[in-house]
Structure formats: C-alpha cells, structure tokens
Amino acid sequence: MPKMIFVNLPVADVERSAAFYQAIGAVKDERFCQTGAAAMLTFSDAISLMVLSHARFADFTSKTICDARMTCEVLICLSEDSRDAVDATLARAVAAGATADPTPAQDHGFMYGRSFEDPDGHIIELAWMDVEAAMAAMTGSAAVDA
Numbered sequence: 001m002p003k004m005i006f007v008n009l010p011v012a013d014v015e016r017s018a019a020f021y022q023a024i025g026a027v028k029d030e031r032f033c034q035t036g037a038a039a040m041l042t043f044s045d046a047i048s049l050m051v052l053s054h055a056r057f058a059d060f061t062s063k064t065i066c067d068a069r070m071t072c073e074v075l076i077c078l079s080e081d082s083r084d085a086v087d088a089t090l091a092r093a094v095a096a097g098a099t100a101d102p103t104p105a106q107d108h109g110f111m112y113g114r115s116f117e118d119p120d121g122h123i124i125e126l127a128w129m130d131v132e133a134a135m136a137a138m139t140g141s142a143a144v145d146a
C-alpha cells in the first residue's frame with residue numbers, strides 16, 4: 001500500500017470549506033465527516049484533506065491555531081497534469097471564492113505554477129512540471145556552475 005498524506009486544516013466554517021474544495025475537484029468522503037466539525041476531501045488515492053473546525057482541530061494540539069490570513073506555517077502544493085490544468089483549477093478556485101495568485105506565478109518553461117488563497121487564508125499552490133526537461137535544466141545549470 002502506498003503511503004498516504006492527510007493534510008489537516010483548521011477552518012472557520014467546515015461546510016463552506018468542504019464546498020470550496022469540492023468545487024476545485026476534491027471528492028467528499030462522507031464516512032469521515034461530522035457536520036460542523038470535520039470533512040474529509042480526497043484529491044487522489046494518496047492525498048486527502050481534512051478540514052476541521054477550530055474546536056475539533058484543537059483536540060489534536062495544545063498550540064495556538066494561527067490565523068492563516070496573518071501568518072503562514074505551511075504551503076500546500078498540488079500537482080496538475082498540464083499548464084492548462086493549472087489554469088483551469090485556479091479558475092474554479094476563484095469562482096468558488098478564492099483569491100488568485102497571492103504569491104507570484106512561476107513559469108520556467110519546464111515548470112509552471114500558480115496559487116490561490118482559500119476562504120480561510122491557506123495558500124494552495126498548483127504546479128505542472130515536465131520532469132525530464134527539469135532534470136535536463138538542472139543538469140545543465142550544475143555543469144555551468146562547476
């Protein structure tokens with residue numbers, strides 16, 4: 001069984017956040033949902049996002065929950081299959097209430113990335129990369145630097 005990742009995010013409104021992430025392509029897994037407290041959203045067989053009310057999130061840590069609009073603890077990056085898919089997901093996110101490109105868009109030819117800020121202020125990056133071209137670019141730059 002491949003390793004899985006479960007990203008847990010504290011949110012102000014679980015249902016709003018679940019609807020937001022469904023709008024950009026996540027699938028809600030009702031088996032792991034509790035109205036007003038938790039919702040599990042799956043992006044792939046290996047990536048799931050748990051949106052948790054602040055009260056539920058506090059059950060897992062004694063640390064202060066930061067305001068993601070004011071501070072940043074993590075940047076989450078989701079891969080996309082193409083440049084067009086990056087732009088399409090970003091468009092869906094904006095239509096669902098996100099702010100586009102809180103960080104600068106990146107276009108390195110072999111890699112293309114954009115980002116959005118969700119309704120709670122969490123920054124989600126979207127990236128496409130041509131791995132072979134990226135490896136060739138890194139190998140070429142390493143040779144130049146030597």
